[in-house]
Amino acid sequence: MKKIFLLFAVAALLCSCFKPSRIEPSVKEYTFNNMGRTYVSSRTVFIPVPLPFKYEFGGAWDIRFSAFSLEQEFSAFIVLKDDKKISIRGARKDFFAKDSTFTKPFDVSDEEFVMYYLNWDMDYWKDQVSKNAHAGDGHGPNYTAGKATYNSEKKYGTISRSLPYSKTCTLASVQKNNYIYMITGSTSTDDKDDMCEVIVEIWEGRAEF
16 A cells, blocks of 8 residues: 555656746646645745755755846745745855955955855954843843854855844855855754754755746
8 A cells, every 4th residue: 555655656656747946936846646635745846046956855844035136147046944934045156245344355256255255244243242242231141153164075055043041053155157055054052953064964965947
């Protein structure tokens, strides 16, 4: 009986007419039936810009698209599960030219650009935490910032930070045609998962379509 069920599930996938869009984000859901109910076993998210990447997530992840521009070659979406919130963004490097605080030249090496971005992003969040603290009781929270590191072999950098109630990791990678991808994952301090490991797994599991 189990073998028949598996064959039916495979057949259902093979018969699917789904075709990812080249002009807007799309999601392919893989489902199965059990006792008259339909469940989502996994989801594949297709994002055509800046590069046509697809990402795989389990059925428990909730997918939310937050920004997309085919003309500006910019995309952003969020995935949620339990306490985890992961934001995945892609843009041209010169997207940051509109921000006066981003002073790094755009013609530097990929590693230098990524390391600058990670530290710039960390400084932004330090500033936000400080502003929120002064707006409250004037006492800053116990903010712990990690050190940016770069994986030369896989060409991405990561940096982490933590607050008493949350922990966060950000990954950045410059890809071909001067595009940069950024993934930020946050969760509660009660979560035993290492967020850097979580977002690295997502990034390394991507594929072009």
